[in-house]
Amino acid sequence: MLLNTEELLAQLQDALERDDFDSAIRMLDVLRGPDQAMLFAELDDDEQQELLPKLDFSDSADILEDLDDPETAKLAASLPIETIARIIDEMEPDKAADLLGDLSKQQTQALLARLHDADEIRPLLIYPDESAGGLMTSEFIALRPLMTAHEAVEALRKWSPDADEIYYLFVVDEEKKLCGVVSLRSLILAKPNTLIENIMDPDVISVKVGIDQEECARTMSHYDLAAIPVVGEDGLLVGVITHDDIVDVLEEEATEDVYRLSNLSDSELDPDSPILEQLKGRLPWLYLNTVTALFGAWVISNYEQIIAQAAVLAIFQSVVTGQGGNTASQNVAMAVRTLATERVGAKTQRRIIFRQFVMGLLLGLAVGAVVAFGVYLWRGNIYLSLVLGLALVANLGLGSMLGVLVPLGLEKIGVDPALASSVLVTAATDSMGFFIFLSLAAHFLQEIQ
Amino acid sequence: MLLNTEELLAQLQDALERDDFDSAIRMLDVLRGPDQAMLFAELDDDEQQELLPKLDFSDSADILEDLDDPETAKLAASLPIETIARIIDEMEPDKAADLLGDLSKQQTQALLARLHDADEIRPLLIYPDESAGGLMTSEFIALRPLMTAHEAVEALRKWSPDADEIYYLFVVDEEKKLCGVVSLRSLILAKPNTLIENIMDPDVISVKVGIDQEECARTMSHYDLAAIPVVGEDGLLVGVITHDDIVDVLEEEATEDVYRLSNLSDSELDPDSPILEQLKGRLPWLYLNTVTALFGAWVISNYEQIIAQAAVLAIFQSVVTGQGGNTASQNVAMAVRTLATERVGAKTQRRIIFRQFVMGLLLGLAVGAVVAFGVYLWRGNIYLSLVLGLALVANLGLGSMLGVLVPLGLEKIGVDPALASSVLVTAATDSMGFFIFLSLAAHFLQEIQ
Numbered sequence: 049m050l051l052n053t054e055e056l057l058a059q060l061q062d063a064l065e066r067d068d069f070d071s072a073i074r075m076l077d078v079l080r081g082p083d084q085a086m087l088f089a090e091l092d093d094d095e096q097q098e099l100l101p102k103l104d105f106s107d108s109a110d111i112l113e114d115l116d117d118p119e120t121a122k123l124a125a126s127l128p129i130e131t132i133a134r135i136i137d138e139m140e141p142d143k144a145a146d147l148l149g150d151l152s153k154q155q156t157q158a159l160l161a162r163l164h165d166a167d168e169i170r171p172l173l174i175y176p177d178e179s180a181g182g183l184m185t186s187e188f189i190a191l192r193p194l195m196t197a198h199e200a201v202e203a204l205r206k207w208s209p210d211a212d213e214i215y216y217l218f219v220v221d222e223e224k225k226l227c228g229v230v231s232l233r234s235l236i237l238a239k240p241n242t243l244i245e246n247i248m249d250p251d252v253i254s255v256k257v258g259i260d261q262e263e264c265a266r267t268m269s270h271y272d273l274a275a276i277p278v279v280g281e282d283g284l285l286v287g288v289i290t291h292d293d294i295v296d297v298l299e300e301e302a303t304e305d306v307y308r309l310s311n312l313s314d315s316e317l318d319p320d321s322p323i324l325e326q327l328k329g330r331l332p333w334l335y336l337n338t339v340t341a342l343f344g345a346w347v348i349s350n351y352e353q354i355i356a357q358a359a360v361l362a363i364f365q366s367v368v369t370g371q372g373g374n375t376a377s378q379n380v381a382m383a384v385r386t387l388a389t390e391r392v393g394a395k396t397q398r399r400i401i402f403r404q405f406v407m408g409l410l411l412g413l414a415v416g417a418v419v420a421f422g423v424y425l426w427r428g429n430i431y432l433s434l435v436l437g438l439a440l441v442a443n444l445g446l447g448s449m450l451g452v453l454v455p456l457g458l459e460k461i462g463v464d465p466a467l468a469s470s471v472l473v474t475a476a477t478d479s480m481g482f483f484i485f486l487s488l489a490a491h492f493l494q495e496i497q
Numbered sequence: 498m499l500l501n502t503e504e505l506l507a508q509l510q511d512a513l514e515r516d517d518f519d520s521a522i523r524m525l526d527v528l529r530g531p532d533q534a535m536l537f538a539e540l541d542d543d544e545q546q547e548l549l550p551k552l553d554f555s556d557s558a559d560i561l562e563d564l565d566d567p568e569t570a571k572l573a574a575s576l577p578i579e580t581i582a583r584i585i586d587e588m589e590p591d592k593a594a595d596l597l598g599d600l601s602k603q604q605t606q607a608l609l610a611r612l613h614d615a616d617e618i619r620p621l622l623i624y625p626d627e628s629a630g631g632l633m634t635s636e637f638i639a640l641r642p643l644m645t646a647h648e649a650v651e652a653l654r655k656w657s658p659d660a661d662e663i664y665y666l667f668v669v670d671e672e673k674k675l676c677g678v679v680s681l682r683s684l685i686l687a688k689p690n691t692l693i694e695n696i697m698d699p700d701v702i703s704v705k706v707g708i709d710q711e712e713c714a715r716t717m718s719h720y721d722l723a724a725i726p727v728v729g730e731d732g733l734l735v736g737v738i739t740h741d742d743i744v745d746v747l748e749e750e751a752t753e754d755v756y757r758l759s760n761l762s763d764s765e766l767d768p769d770s771p772i773l774e775q776l777k778g779r780l781p782w783l784y785l786n787t788v789t790a791l792f793g794a795w796v797i798s799n800y801e802q803i804i805a806q807a808a809v810l811a812i813f814q815s816v817v818t819g820q821g822g823n824t825a826s827q828n829v830a831m832a833v834r835t836l837a838t839e840r841v842g843a844k845t846q847r848r849i850i851f852r853q854f855v856m857g858l859l860l861g862l863a864v865g866a867v868v869a870f871g872v873y874l875w876r877g878n879i880y881l882s883l884v885l886g887l888a889l890v891a892n893l894g895l896g897s898m899l900g901v902l903v904p905l906g907l908e909k910i911g912v913d914p915a916l917a918s919s920v921l922v923t924a925a926t927d928s929m930g931f932f933i934f935l936s937l938a939a940h941f942l943q944e945i946q
Contacts, residue, residue, distance in 0.1 A: 057842070080702075082719050090842055205686050214682055215664060215723060232681040233663055237654050253529075269748075270531050272741035274664060274723050291740045292721035295747060299718075302751030303834045306758060310830035311823055319831045319849045319901050326856055327863070330827050334864050337823050341816045342871060348812045355808040362804045362811030363797045366927070367790045369815070374760055374786050378779050381759035382768045385752045393506070393539055400768045407775055414776070415783050422791060452768050478819070 057090050064095050069102050076103065085114030097126050100135075109138035112147065118316070121150035129155075133162035141165070142185040142293075145172035171286070180264045181257040183297070184278045184287030190220045191230060193245035197238035200230070215274040218285055219248045226254055226277055226285040254279050257286055262301050265294040305384055308466035309377075311337065333471070340475035344369070347479050351486040358497045360427065361489050364436055367419060368485045372443035372477035375411055379404055379451025380469045387459050388466075400452055408448025412441035431495035439485035447477040506539050513544050518551050525552065534563030546575050549584075558587035561596065567765070570599035578604075582611035590614070591634040591742075594621035620735070629713045630706040632746070633727045633736030639669045640679060642694035646687035649679070664723040667734055668697045675726055675734040677701055703728045706735055711750050714743040754833055757915035758826075760786065782920070789924035793818070796928050800935040807946045809876065810938050813885055816868060818930035821892035824860055825922045828853055828900025833915045836908050849901050857897025861890035880944035888934035896926040 056075065063071040076084045088096065088111050100108050100123065112120050112135060124132050124147060136144045136159060148156045148169065156173075160166045168186050175181025189207050191200050200217065217235065219228035228248030238247050254277045255264050268276050268291065278287040304315040314329035348355075348365070355361050383400075386392060392400070420437035424430060454473050455465035489496055505524065512521040525533050537545065537560050549557050549572065561569050561584060573581050573596060585593045585608060597605045597618065605622075609615045617635050624630025638656050640649050649666065666684065668677035677697030687696050703726045704713050717725050717740065727736040753764040763778035770778075797804075797814070804810050832849075835841060841849070869886035873879060903921050904914035938945055 054842075080700075080720065082721070086719075201685055204682065232685065233653065236650055236681065236685055251529075269741070269744045270535075271529065272531070274740055291723055291744075292718070295718045295740075295744065298744060298747055299751070299838060302748070302754070303838075305751070306755055306830050306834050309755065310758065310826045312827050312830060317831060318835045319828060319853060320835075320845060323852065323856055323859065327859060330824075330860060331863055333827070334820060334823060334860060335867065337820065338816075338864055338868060341819045342868070344819075345812045345816055348815075349809075352808045352812065355811045356805065359801045359805035359808065359811070360798075362808070362814070363794045363801065365811070366797075366815055366818070367787075367794055370790045370793075370927070371783060371786065374783060375779075377759045378761050378782070379768060381755050381761060382766060385755055386767045386769075389748060389752075393503075396769060403772065404768060407772055410772065410776060411779060411783060414780055415787055418784065419787060419791070478815070 053087050053090060056087055060087060061091065061095065064091075064099065069099070072099060073103060076107065081107075081110035082114055085111045089115055089119070093122075096123055101127060101131050105134045106138045108135045113139055113143040117146060117150055120147055125151060125155060129158055129162065133159055136169075137164050140185055141168045141172055141187050142183065142287075144169050146177065146182070148173060149177060175257065178261045179257065180255045180259050180261065180278045180289060181287070183261055183264060183293045184257070184289045186287050188277075188285075188288040189214075189217055190224070190285055191217050191244050191248075193219055193221065193227065193243065193248065195244045196240060197235055197242045197244065197247065198240035200235055200244055201240075215290065218252070218277045218288070219244055220285050224285060225283040226252060226279050228252055229277070252277065255289070256281065261297045264289060265297040265301070268294045269298070301388070305388060305466045308464065309381065309384060309470050311470060313467070336471055337474075340471065340478065343475065344478040344482055347482045348486065351482075351490065354486065354490050354493060358489070358493060360429075360432060360496065361486060364423065364432070365482055365485050368436065368439045368443050369478045369481035371415055371419075371440060372447035372481045373474050375408060375444045376447035376451035376473045376477050377470065379448055380455055380465075380473055383452045383455035384466045384469065387455065392456070397456055401449060401456070404452045405445055405449040408445040408451075409441060411448065412444030415444065416440035429496060431492045432489075435485065435488045435492055435496070439481070439488055442484050443477060443481040446480055447473070450476050502536055502539060505536055509536060510540065510544065513540075513548065518548070521548060522552060525556065530556075530559035531563055534560045538564055538568070542571075545572055550576060550580050554583045555587045557584045562588055562592040566595060566599055569596055574600060574604060578607055578611065582608055585618075586613050589634055590617045590621055590636050591632065591736075593618050595626060595631070597622060598626060624706065627710045628706070629704045629708050629710065629727050629738060630736070632710055632713060632742045633706070633738045635736050637726075637734075637737040638663075638666055639673070639734055640666050640693050640697075642668055642670065642676065642692065642697065644693045645689060646684055646691045646693065646696065647689035649684055649693055650689075664739065667701070667726045667737070668693055669734050673734060674732040675701060675703055675728050678726070701726065704738070705730065710746045713738060714746040714750070717743045718747070750837070754837060754915045757913065758830065758833060758919050760919060762916070785920055786923075789920065789927065792924065793927040793931055796931045797935065800931075800939065803935065803939050803942060807938070807942060809878075809881060809945065810935060813872065813881070814931055814934050817885065817888045817892050817934045818927045820864055820868075820889060821896035821926035821930045822923050824857060824893045825896035825900035825926050826919065828897055829904055829914075829918045829922055832901050832904035833918065836904065836914055841905070846905055850898060850905070853901045854894055854898040857894040857900075858890060860897065861893030864893065865889035878945060880941045881938075884934065884937045884941060884945070888930070888937055891933050892926060892930040895929055896922070899925050 060072055060075055063075065079087065084107065091099065112124065136147065148159060160170065163169065172186055189203055214232065217230045218226060219230060221227045228250045229252040230244060230248045234247045253271055253273065255267055257278050257280050275288055275290045277285055278289060280286050300315065307315050311333040312329055313333065317326060317329045416437035419440060420433040423436055424433040450473050455469045458465040458468055509521055509524055512524065528536065533556065540548065561573065585596065597608060609619065612618065621635055638652055666679045667675060668679060670676045677699045678701040679693060679697045683696045702720055702722065704716055706727050706729050724737055724739045726734055727738060729735050749764060756764050760782040761778055762782065766775060766778045865886035868889060869882040872885055873882040899922050904918045907914040907917055
């Protein structure tokens with residue numbers, strides 16, 4: 049279903065190279081908004097800057113709404129201010145506010161002075177991007193309880209929003225406090241003189257303007273809502289968030305989990321990000337891991353004399369730590385995703401921790417037996433094999449238990465388990481693994497040599 | 498906004514212990530459907546089996562719709578068949594079909610014979626859970642182009658679906674082929690005698706019944722749709738998928754990415770899954786990693802004599818491989834999430850690979866300098882420090898490049914990059930790291946000893 053852009057892109061770039069803007073515009077015109085944006089995003093910066101002002105403002109607005117945030121801001125900043133003001137006028141207010149938030153203070157002021165709908169956007173600028181206020185649009189219809197269904201339909205007729213999707217109509221009282229919700233279906237089915245208060249559902253689920261976007265997304269997904277009203281601290285209706293915004297939020301949060309588990313703290317990074325930004329997001333984690341790696345090295349250094357007598361230990365020590373790390377990171381992944389999508393009760397937590405300890409011992413037995421057997425065939429030393437097997441059982445048992453204990457503990461003290469679990473758990477399985485293997489081996493040094 | 502279940506759960510369990518079902522039912526009654534399900538899910542198996550048949554069928558149906566799939570099937574199988582048949586009658590057809598699909602063939606047949614709406618569910622049973630057909634509901638209204646708006650409203654009035662959300666109305670021609678879509682808003686605003694064909698949008702986005710659920714979700718999210726029609730190979734309208742289903746799919750896919758990156762292939766696992774299921778999902782990956790770990794051990798074994806002369810090498814070899822692995826897994830995470838959410842053109846790919854090689858060298862320099870300096874302070878041997886620093890630069894450079902090359906390559910040959918990248922890349926950074934460090938060290942053996 050999704051567009052295959054490869055060929056279209058080649059044609060479009062070809063047209064642009066020939067400065068044949070008419071063809072280029074015609075090629076975009078036959079596409080739907082999101083497809084236009086997808087194709088446009090593939091163009092080089094200079095091609096984008098050349099083409100955008102030649103499209104009509106509403107197409108340009110659609111495209112800017114769908115591009116990535118930093119990309120949009122860069123492109124907008126490169127255009128004449130009058131052009132970008134007219135484009136922003138055509139954008140949905142929440143997307144327009146996001147864009148203004150990414151521009152310099154000076155540019156934002158200059159643009160606000162030139163916009164036709166500045167009043168719709170200005171209030172949205174005060175909310176952080178990652179809050180309900182940052183997601184919501186200020187473009188909504190509020191009905192009153194004593195309106196008739198006919199009056200509501202007339203209000204709907206006069207209203208022409210930039211986005212033409214509406215899912216529910218919200219109702220406010222004389223103080224503009226949210227007091228109900230009417231589905232479009234019940235409005236259609238109502239007799240014209242029915243009062244809104246008789247068809248509205250007063251039990252309306254809403255979110256506060258300041259709450260985090262992830263909680264917003266979870267609430268909408270929990271109650272299967274296509275749209276949710278946003279209220280101020282005083283209960284006044286201030287905006288509406290729609291389902292398409294929460295899909296983006298959930299994707300962002302999933303990316304954040306994956307990144308944090310892989311020692312990346314900045315979820316805006318991608319493999320094509322500028323080198324300096326990548327260094328900033330990646331190096332601190334590598335330095336943290338350097339500290340734990342050097343601690344592991346210190347553990348080994350206590351057995352330097354023993355390794356000098358039995359260099360074979362240096363060959364296998366990493367098998368013990370590596371497998372402990374792998375087992376633990378399986379647990380961390382399961383724990384982090386479980387905590388991200390549901391609540392885990394205290395009783396369940398205790399069962400999980402015990403079960404994962406047993407689990408680790410079983411995995412240790414299964415892996416340890418195979419490694420011990422393989423190494424016996426290879427080196428022919430039964431003591432070495434036994435020490436290796438036992439060390440694997442112990443390290444996988446402990447690693448598996450820590451792999452759930454650490455994320456659960458971090459969640460309890462209010463730290464994102466995805467953020468720190470990997471580093472802490474790997475540090476533990478490395479140091480413990482070296483210690484267990486080498487100290488066991490030290491006992492059987494005569495036999496292993 | 499989400500319910501704090503801790504206290505409610507205690508009260509509910511208390512009531513159940515006293516066999517006070519009236520109180521228990523009243524406590525659930527004041528809650529909204531998804532909250533009832535959340536609370537219900539926290540009960541023990543025997544409490545669930547006792548309580549469910551005492552709720553009214555439509556509440557039970559809401560609860561079963563929101564529970565996890567395997568849990569639902571287990572619970573349903575434990576109830577009298579007449580009870581579960583009445584509950585399934587109240588469920589949305591797509592959820593009912595999912596449940597029947599999880600029961601034994603015998604149970605399914607027995608239930609189908611007892612259901613009132615078996616004909617609505619039967620066609621859904623043939624589609625795999627993870628396809629568009631498995632997600633869609635067969636409960637929808639189809640309008641005809643020559644109906645008037647008034648007739649459409651009448652049809653809507655007579656129709657009372659199990660789920661009361663509708664977002665768009667789809668239009669089919671005389672052969673039942675999908676030919677247009679009407680928004681509820683335009684139906685409200687239309688004069689009663691307007692023909693549907695005059696207010697419908699013939700450019701309707703649909704998916705084929707057999708496509709994968711992830712492609713479905715991406716299509717809906719790309720076009721910001723609250724609902725999408727599903728058509729058979731012949732273009733006939735067979736069902737509708739709504740936004741709440743795609744949120745679940747995107748969460749599942751995100752979990753799958755996280756799990757696969759952490760060497761878990763079964764995305765249904767959680768830390769509380771039965772031990773046997775966990776062993777089945779986890780052990781194959783650990784065995785695969787055992788093979789690569791033993792290959793790494795073999796690389797080291799080629800330098801056994803050298804380590805016997807300079808045991809200090811055994812202390813630091815894992816620092817080189819560990820940091821190479823960390824760097825590479827940062828890249829794998831970025832590449833996997835980027836590939837999951839967007840298309841990456843050939844030109845961009847080449848730039849990414851080059852950039853990540855440079856990136857790795859820079860990270861290697863930054864980490865290598867610190868490690869070399871620290872190890873010089875600790876051991877006082879400049880040759881050891883230099884060898885360690887150089888090995889880090891080389892291993893991080895190669896690791897970083899492979900961390901994007903491997904996922905991009907897997908994607909190209911049609912393998913999920915999340916599935917195999919971690920194992921392949923870690924195997925490479927381990928073996929290369931040992932080789933680079935130990936072979937460099939061998940050249941300066943005299944000076945390092």
